[in-house]
Amino acid sequence: MIPAGPGCPGETAADGGVLPFADEPRAGLAELWGILRPVRGVLVAGALLALLGAVASLLQPLLMTRLIDAATTQRSLAVPLAALAAVFLLDGVLTGLQSFVLLRGGESLALSIRERMIRRIVFWRLRSHERFRSGDLIARAGNDVASLRAIVSEGAVDLFGAVLSFAGAVVLMLYIDPVLFLVSTAVMAMAAVVVVAFLVRIKDATETSQREVGAMSADLDRALSGMPTVITADMRAFEYDRITGRAVAACTAGRRAAAWEALVAPVLLTGANAAFLVLFGVGGVRVANGTTDLAAFISFLLYFAILVTPLIVSFQAITTIQRGLGSLQRIQEVLDEPSDEDTVGAPRSRVAHGVRDSGSDGAAPLGRPISVEFDDVTFAHAGDRSPLFAGLGLHVPPATVTAVTGPSGQGKTTLLSLLLRLDDVDGGTIRLNGVPLDEIGEVDLRRAVAYVQQDAPLFWGTLRDNLTYGARDWTEADVSDVVDRLGLGYLVRGLPEGLDSEVGDRGVRLSGGERQRIALARAVLRRPRLLVLDEPTSQIDGEAEVLVVAELVRLKQRCTVVLTSHRDTTVGAADVVVDLAACPGVGAGTGASPPVSGAAR
Numbered sequence: 001m002i003p004a005g006p007g008c009p010g011e012t013a014a015d016g017g018v019l020p021f022a023d024e025p026r027a028g029l030a031e032l033w034g035i036l037r038p039v040r041g042v043l044v045a046g047a048l049l050a051l052l053g054a055v056a057s058l059l060q061p062l063l064m065t066r067l068i069d070a071a072t073t074q075r076s077l078a079v080p081l082a083a084l085a086a087v088f089l090l091d092g093v094l095t096g097l098q099s100f101v102l103l104r105g106g107e108s109l110a111l112s113i114r115e116r117m118i119r120r121i122v123f124w125r126l127r128s129h130e131r132f133r134s135g136d137l138i139a140r141a142g143n144d145v146a147s148l149r150a151i152v153s154e155g156a157v158d159l160f161g162a163v164l165s166f167a168g169a170v171v172l173m174l175y176i177d178p179v180l181f182l183v184s185t186a187v188m189a190m191a192a193v194v195v196v197a198f199l200v201r202i203k204d205a206t207e208t209s210q211r212e213v214g215a216m217s218a219d220l221d222r223a224l225s226g227m228p229t230v231i232t233a234d235m236r237a238f239e240y241d242r243i244t245g246r247a248v249a250a251c252t253a254g255r256r257a258a259a260w261e262a263l264v265a266p267v268l269l270t271g272a273n274a275a276f277l278v279l280f281g282v283g284g285v286r287v288a289n290g291t292t293d294l295a296a297f298i299s300f301l302l303y304f305a306i307l308v309t310p311l312i313v314s315f316q317a318i319t320t321i322q323r324g325l326g327s328l329q330r331i332q333e334v335l336d337e338p339s340d341e342d343t344v345g346a347p348r349s350r351v352a353h354g355v356r357d358s359g360s361d362g363a364a365p366l367g368r369p370i371s372v373e374f375d376d377v378t379f380a381h382a383g384d385r386s387p388l389f390a391g392l393g394l395h396v397p398p399a400t401v402t403a404v405t406g407p408s409g410q411g412k413t414t415l416l417s418l419l420l421r422l423d424d425v426d427g428g429t430i431r432l433n434g435v436p437l438d439e440i441g442e443v444d445l446r447r448a449v450a451y452v453q454q455d456a457p458l459f460w461g462t463l464r465d466n467l468t469y470g471a472r473d474w475t476e477a478d479v480s481d482v483v484d485r486l487g488l489g490y491l492v493r494g495l496p497e498g499l500d501s502e503v504g505d506r507g508v509r510l511s512g513g514e515r516q517r518i519a520l521a522r523a524v525l526r527r528p529r530l531l532v533l534d535e536p537t538s539q540i541d542g543e544a545e546v547l548v549v550a551e552l553v554r555l556k557q558r559c560t561v562v563l564t565s566h567r568d569t570t571v572g573a574a575d576v577v578v579d580l581a582a583c584p585g586v587g588a589g590t591g592a593s594p595p596v597s598g599a600a601r
């Protein structure tokens with residue numbers, strides 16, 4: 001496994017500086033509007049409800065003034081009282097309805113973004129997986145989507161409703177008494193300017209906190225993936241310090257944001273209280289000298305009171321939206337990464353090249369044992385100065401076993417990755433049964449080719465789940481046959497629930513050799529036409545190796561096997577042996593075919 005290099009998204013530098021990715025331009029309102037597409041209808045409905053709610057709130061002081069009028073002029077209170085009660089009721093119903101619509105909308109948004117992210121991640125090219133840390137990706141799909149959801153459930157419409165109430169109150173106050181309006185808003189404006197300065201600091205702190213949560217998840221994932229090493233290297237305290245260090249950094253940044261956020265309401269309230277004092281002074285004088293009547297002054301005060309809440313809500317909503325924009329940036333990085341779905345278009349479509357479903361044996365190019373050809377292939381890993389392969393040529397005849405050998409680091413696994421189209425060649429062509437690899441449909445390729453990777457990973461689940469993973473049309477007899485042939489019968493019989501026993505996370509409840517043979521059995525059950533095996537016998541004993549080799553020889557009747565190995569018995573069973581170390585096309589040499597030995601030369 002190649003360690004992720006510096007600059008992994010979501011990681012911070014040791015000196016606390018931010019590594020690349022964090023420096024990319026932040027997502028803006030245009031991107032936000034784009035990602036909100038699935039819930040735009042909900043936002044419009046929420047905005048309408050907010051509009052009605054604002055009208056209901058603005059009606060209340062008006063009706064209260066009517067009530068005071070009726071009381072002071074000895075008229076019946078029944079009508080204004082009933083109207084006020086109705087408006088209160090309407091206000092309550094609208095508030096409830098708005099939260100229901102928006103909370104539901106928030107959940108729908110979270111689902112749609114998570115579906116898009118997961119689809120993207122699952123279909124990423126392998127190179128993208130090497131650039132990101134898996135724990136950080138999990139944090140992005142969890143935490144960052146949650147803070148984006150808050151834009152819908154709390155932010156956007158709160159802001160809209162608050163702006164409406166605010167604007168309505170402003171218009172009515174201007175209408176009632178423009179002088180009082182100017183006096184009071186001048187005081188409030190000073191408080192608002194102070195709060196705007198806080199917003200910048202809140203934004204920076206929340207972004208840092210989000211990045212640190214991502215890094216914490218990634219570090220936790222790193223430790224969990226190698227717990228035996230962590231324990232035996234006596235590194236548990238180190239890992240604890242490292243991971244909680246991230247948590248502390250997230251908390252520190254979160255607290256900084258909280259401190260600034262906590263100041264927003266008091267500063268605005270203080271501004272409002274100061275404005276009230278000024279209002280009472282100036283308003284009292286104006287009522288005393290008859291410029292304004294008492295009912296109008298009371299009505300003005302009530303509207304001013306209405307103004308304060310929307311103002312506070314607006315700033316809180318802006319904070320929520322800012323936090324969501326920081327998360328949107330991290331989500332966008334995931335969505336912008338190239339995926340196989342971008343390239344599995346026309347050139348790789350099955351129809352375009354007449355490569356039909358490989359399930360139909362015989363007619364389709366991949367429906368029979370597959371020959372492999374590397375023609376003048378050039379490839380360099382990202383960041384490498386010289387190519388690993390320069391003009392590599394290679395021919396694997398169909399229905400044979402070919403072993404690729406060579407010292408560690410020579411490029412055997414890389415060669416298999418290119419053959420499996422996990423990575424793309426920089427130059428030259430790879431052909432399967434004469435068809436260039438990039439002209440073969442993704443579905444056909446994956447159905448025709450099976451792979452057992454070097455560390456033979458199993459998945460959390462039962463033994464049966466693992467054996468039949470990716471297999472189609474399998475029967476219980478197929479499973480038990482392959483299990484017996486690979487010498488795994490004792491394992492199945494010894495487990496408490498046989499094939500239905502859990503293998504643990506990454507198959508930890510099984511031995512390395514058992515995992516390797518289960519991975520091979522899984523590949524065999526897929527009935528491939530090309531079986532690609534990276535060191536399939538590296539962890540098994542001599543007795544089991546004989547069984548594996550016998551299985552490979554048996555498989556030759558219906559498929560081609562390409563394997564890498566350092567083991568003599570396994571290599572000895574091959575019809576063709578390709579020694580990469582002696583190949584001039586490997587390691588920046590000039591183009592040539594590698595030396596081969598064996599029956600199929």
Ligand SMILES: Nc1ncnc2c1ncn2[C@@H]1O[C@H](COP(=O)(O)OP(=O)(O)OP(=O)(O)O)[C@@H](O)[C@H]1O
Nearest residue numbers: 002130381382388407408409410411412413414415
């Ligand atoms: N994803 C990657 N990014 C950059 N370099 C890589 C990557 N994968 C492998 N390499 C480098 O490419 C070279 C070939 O690696 P590869 O894994 O193909 O060798 P190998 O012959 O299979 O080795 P081994 O026998 O030890 O498995 C090595 O120098 C390795 O460090």
